[in-house]
Amino acid sequence: MDGMVQAPARAAGVAVGIRGLRKAFGGPAVLQGIDLDIPAGQFLAVVGRSGCGKSTLLRLIAGLEQPGGGSLTLRAGQDLLAPAAAVRLMFQEPRLLPWSSIGGNVEVGLPRGLAAAERAARARAALAEVGLAERAAEWPAVLSGGQKQRVALARALVSRPRLLALDEPLGALDALTRIGMQALVEAVWRAEGFTAVLVTHDVGEAVALADRVILLEQGRVAMDVPIDLPRPRRHGDAALAALEARILDRLLAAER
Amino acid sequence: MSGAVLAPAGLAAPAAGRLGPAWRGLVRAALPWLLPALLLLAWQAGSMAGWIAEEVLPAPSAVLAAGWELARSGELLRNIEVSTWRALTGFAIGGGLGLGFGVLTGLSRLGERLLDSSVQMLRNIPHLALIPLVILWFGIDEAAKLFLVALGSFFPVYVNTMHGVRSVDPQLVEMGRAYGMDAPTLFRRIVLPGALPSVFVGLRYGLGIMWLTLIVAETIAANSGIGYMAMHAREFMLVDVVVFSILVYALLGKLADSLARLLERLCLSWNPAYRSA
Ligand SMILES: Nc1ncnc2c1ncn2[C@@H]1O[C@H](COP(=O)(O)OP(=O)(O)OP(=O)(O)O)[C@@H](O)[C@H]1O
Numbered sequence A: 001m002d003g004m005v006q007a008p009a010r011a012a013g014v015a016v017g018i019r020g021l022r023k024a025f026g027g028p029a030v031l032q033g034i035d036l037d038i039p040a041g042q043f044l045a046v047v048g049r050s051g052c053g054k055s056t057l058l059r060l061i062a063g064l065e066q067p068g069g070g071s072l073t074l075r076a077g078q079d080l081l082a083p084a085a086a087v088r089l090m091f092q093e094p095r096l097l098p099w100s101s102i103g104g105n106v107e108v109g110l111p112r113g114l115a116a117a118e119r120a121a122r123a124r125a126a127l128a129e130v131g132l133a134e135r136a137a138e139w140p141a142v143l144s145g146g147q148k149q150r151v152a153l154a155r156a157l158v159s160r161p162r163l164l165a166l167d168e169p170l171g172a173l174d175a176l177t178r179i180g181m182q183a184l185v186e187a188v189w190r191a192e193g194f195t196a197v198l199v200t201h202d203v204g205e206a207v208a209l210a211d212r213v214i215l216l217e218q219g220r221v222a223m224d225v226p227i228d229l230p231r232p233r234r235h236g237d238a239a240l241a242a243l244e245a246r247i248l249d250r251l252l253a254a255e256r
Numbered sequence B: 001m002s003g004a005v006l007a008p009a010g011l012a013a014p015a016a017g018r019l020g021p022a023w024r025g026l027v028r029a030a031l032p033w034l035l036p037a038l039l040l041l042a043w044q045a046g047s048m049a050g051w052i053a054e055e056v057l058p059a060p061s062a063v064l065a066a067g068w069e070l071a072r073s074g075e076l077l078r079n080i081e082v083s084t085w086r087a088l089t090g091f092a093i094g095g096g097l098g099l100g101f102g103v104l105t106g107l108s109r110l111g112e113r114l115l116d117s118s119v120q121m122l123r124n125i126p127h128l129a130l131i132p133l134v135i136l137w138f139g140i141d142e143a144a145k146l147f148l149v150a151l152g153s154f155f156p157v158y159v160n161t162m163h164g165v166r167s168v169d170p171q172l173v174e175m176g177r178a179y180g181m182d183a184p185t186l187f188r189r190i191v192l193p194g195a196l197p198s199v200f201v202g203l204r205y206g207l208g209i210m211w212l213t214l215i216v217a218e219t220i221a222a223n224s225g226i227g228y229m230a231m232h233a234r235e236f237m238l239v240d241v242v243v244f245s246i247l248v249y250a251l252l253g254k255l256a257d258s259l260a261r262l263l264e265r266l267c268l269s270w271n272p273a274y275r276s277a
């Protein structure tokens, strides 16, 4: 993997520029004018109540939905990029193809037109990154939930995306597996330098992982909190707990 | 019952101490054949004792002898060939069309609106009821049999393919889109494999209908094939040949189903439900 560092493939993150972004599904607008700048390489966490439009925002960034108004651009330096080329999305469920081997599932993340040998080699390398290199030939059905989600992470990373969008990918995991996955996501993010946007219900997870946490409320960015704490961060750190309490207070206040 | 069958292996304990598992495997493999074998024995004994009249049901040995005679003259093989060709060709046409239309209506709302209700209406006509009409159209030509077999096997393949395509996990389809798959790739890597278990259900059901249709068609309107062989023998009161023809049909049907199951197991080996044995 290190051999690829000097190749142009070492993708630095993209910067995201969002201006007055609106989206409605027939009824009242879900997003009613989002303004947000995500610098290249930043780790952004998005929190908010269920149904506030977090997934919708992420799907807009990933190009799976079209904006109802406003603009959304992805930039690397001066170049404008299409979401399909730059963004990889990780879902709450692993969404692996049960009829493809684990290696074959990771290859889904690769661009087309590569030789078979190279595809397999890159898939194996991505699997090694998530600690599953030996399992490439097996069916996904034999994996545990946490392992499946690691395969999904490898699939998202194998094309070296410049933005990784994560929609509560750890929501269904048990506490211990979750902490392990958080460390893994943080490690690959630091190693690869992509921009990360993590949607999560767990404010503790958001402040532990992100450079910055935004809170969505009534279709707008209601709170924007930088997390300027050194990494690696320790669970139960007092400064983290204080930030978490501040965001939670705001979330609960909106609830009333 | 299994206790009684297993008892001999258990009684031979001192000698068969090491053979135990092998014996048990053998007994387990033989168990499904026990009842048919007993029936056959009873049938043979009944015939030999004169309880079963020969012109009603000839003894198994007589049936076997008739079969041997047919095989030696080459008549058997020729008729099996003709029937198998009809079955497979008709099934390829009907099943192929069913697969194609099933995918079409499964994928496209327009295709469904255009085709599905017409197909469902046709499905309610028992295809064997068309035999008089088919004879009027095609005589007792090959085309008549092919038409009936194709028609009969079309519907189960069509219905199950459409259902299979419809029930492909939309989350996987969305994943494929998000990962940049174009429409043909999406179909090949997600829709088709996702629909396959259901397609196989239709395939196996269609195979059953294929034989049933062919039996009826060959019995009523043919001058070759196994059904014809049986009808021809009936005219000469050759009951043993009639019974033998029925057995050949049963064997061919079983063979087709076994092949389909094998194919199913090979294609669906990713699915834990099909991986056993
Ligand atoms: N494809 C769609 N069609 C219609 N309505 C939709 C669609 N997608 C989202 N919505 C609506 O938009 C709103 C926001 O949905 P979204 O999935 O973005 O919420 P969320 O913040 O991710 O919630 P959760 O935390 O529960 O995942 C919801 O009211 C939802 O019903």
Ligand SMILES: [Mg+2]
Pocket (backbone or CB within 6 Å): A054, A055, A056, A167
């Ligand atoms: Mg969501």
